[in-house]
Amino acid sequence: MENKKTGIVRYRILALLFINVVINYMDRSNISVAGSSISKEFNLSSAQMGWIFSAFGWTYMALQIPGGILTDFLGARSLYSLSLISWSFVTLLQSLASGFTVLIGLRLAVGVFEAPAYPINNRVVTSWFPEKERASAIAVYTSGQYLGLALVTPAMASAQYFLGWKGLFIVTGLAGIAWGIIWYLVYRDPMKSRLVKKEELDYIEKGGAITDHKPGKSSGKSAFSWNNIRTVFSYRKLWAIYIGQFAINSTLWFFLTWFPKYLVDWKKMSILKTGILASIPFLAAFCGIIISGFLSDYMTRKNVSSGIARKGPVITGLLFSIFIIGANYTNNTGLIILFMSMAFFGNGMASITWVMVSLLAPKHLIGVTGGAFNFVGNLASVVVPLIIGQIVEKDNFKPGLFFVGALTVLGIICYAFLVGKIERVTVKASR
Numbered sequence: 001m002e003n004k005k006t007g008i009v010r011y012r013i014l015a016l017l018f019i020n021v022v023i024n025y026m027d028r029s030n031i032s033v034a035g036s037s038i039s040k041e042f043n044l045s046s047a048q049m050g051w052i053f054s055a056f057g058w059t060y061m062a063l064q065i066p067g068g069i070l071t072d073f074l075g076a077r078s079l080y081s082l083s084l085i086s087w088s089f090v091t092l093l094q095s096l097a098s099g100f101t102v103l104i105g106l107r108l109a110v111g112v113f114e115a116p117a118y119p120i121n122n123r124v125v126t127s128w129f130p131e132k133e134r135a136s137a138i139a140v141y142t143s144g145q146y147l148g149l150a151l152v153t154p155a156m157a158s159a160q161y162f163l164g165w166k167g168l169f170i171v172t173g174l175a176g177i178a179w180g181i182i183w184y185l186v187y188r189d190p191m192k193s194r195l196v197k198k199e200e201l202d203y204i205e206k207g208g209a210i211t212d213h214k215p216g217k218s219s220g221k222s223a224f225s226w227n228n229i230r231t232v233f234s235y236r237k238l239w240a241i242y243i244g245q246f247a248i249n250s251t252l253w254f255f256l257t258w259f260p261k262y263l264v265d266w267k268k269m270s271i272l273k274t275g276i277l278a279s280i281p282f283l284a285a286f287c288g289i290i291i292s293g294f295l296s297d298y299m300t301r302k303n304v305s306s307g308i309a310r311k312g313p314v315i316t317g318l319l320f321s322i323f324i325i326g327a328n329y330t331n332n333t334g335l336i337i338l339f340m341s342m343a344f345f346g347n348g349m350a351s352i353t354w355v356m357v358s359l360l361a362p363k364h365l366i367g368v369t370g371g372a373f374n375f376v377g378n379l380a381s382v383v384v385p386l387i388i389g390q391i392v393e394k395d396n397f398k399p400g401l402f403f404v405g406a407l408t409v410l411g412i413i414c415y416a417f418l419v420g421k422i423e424r425v426t427v428k429a430s431r
């Protein structure tokens with residue numbers, strides 16, 4: 001990213017987003033760390049664990065479009081703080097769960113309150129960063145889901161080992177509540193920030209940042225309109241990035257749900273060893289997204305075509321993700337982690353796709369388009385954990401990895417053949 005003496009307030013905002021994402025994914029994935037212990041304590045089958053792992057996604061997915069609408073209507077500061085504190089409180093309540101039904105209900109609630117998070121992230125970056133820095137910014141905050149989990153997964157495994165799975169939910173819940181309060185006290189939009197200087201504000205505005213978001217308004221109209229929802233589902237290139245995101249998230253949701261349990265129950269590793277080994281693919285994914293984001297922006301600054309600069313890293317990453325299938329052909333721990341790391345490195349490379357929303361979405365529908373993008377993309381949070389739970393057997397996890405690999409191929413087809421030219425959708429008056 002370039003500074004050019006324009007100021008660094010936007011980078012401070014990016015650091016706040018990074019921490020938001022770390023906490024967001026910590027509270028999504030803590031159930032996977034606790035999964036083996038929970039299934040043993042409540043005598044749950046793989047199919048039942050699949051339902052628990054997928055429950056978050058039911059409400060999270062269903063509320064993405066409402067979350068995008070709320071983002072356009074309420075703005076980033078208040079909504080993000082409310083969201084953070086609410087989902088963290090429900091995380092805390094999971095420590096009181098007494099069985100299958102209660103866990104399902106609480107995971108549904110976590111999904112409800114996390115729903116606005118990524119539409120808000122995208123709106124904040126669209127507000128604070130010029131287009132030529134945007135892929136890098138998205139890469140940095142998105143890397144929180146990888147680097148953060150690489151660092152906190154061993155810590156979560158240790159918390160469970162010493163405090164039990166209930167203690168794990170208490171610790172992660174309290175951390176999120178504290179951070180939600182900090183976000184409200186610190187964050188401001190560009191036009192309301194007392195810290196940003198005119199030079200930096202001019203720089204980001206001239207670079208294409210949309211700094212004049214007005215909560216409750218969207219180009220002079222109500223932020224909510226059924227026609228707006230129809231619009232964001234009416235263009236092939238938008239559908240292509242939606243389905244592509246579903247494919248990318250399929251690999252991600254395997255790692256967020258089944259991966260630790262896969263290592264413990266199918267590969268017979270201890271929970272502490274799993275905490276360490278499970279962090280390696282997350283580090284690989286962190287490297288993937290940082291390389292991808294900065295490379296994409298570098299190519300953009302060098303006037304490389306958007307088709308190569310923006311789509312190239314995504315397609316390359318998806319190709320790497322197919323390596324997940326390689327773990328089916330070895331029982332060697334080192335090779336299993338190698339294949340998983342290569343696959344998750346590729347998933348990281350492909351995960352700059354939120355830049356597509358900021359570049360393709362109709363200018364007045366950034367939040368709603370982000371909601372639609374995350375709605376379709378997070379069908380994976382429901383489909384993948386649930387189907388894996390149905391198709392794997394007590395001594396055979398191979399069908400699960402083949403399933404994830406096949407969905408990756410679907411993503412390659414979308415980005416290689418359906419997205420087309422990288423240009424903002426212009427909504428016709430007749431629509």
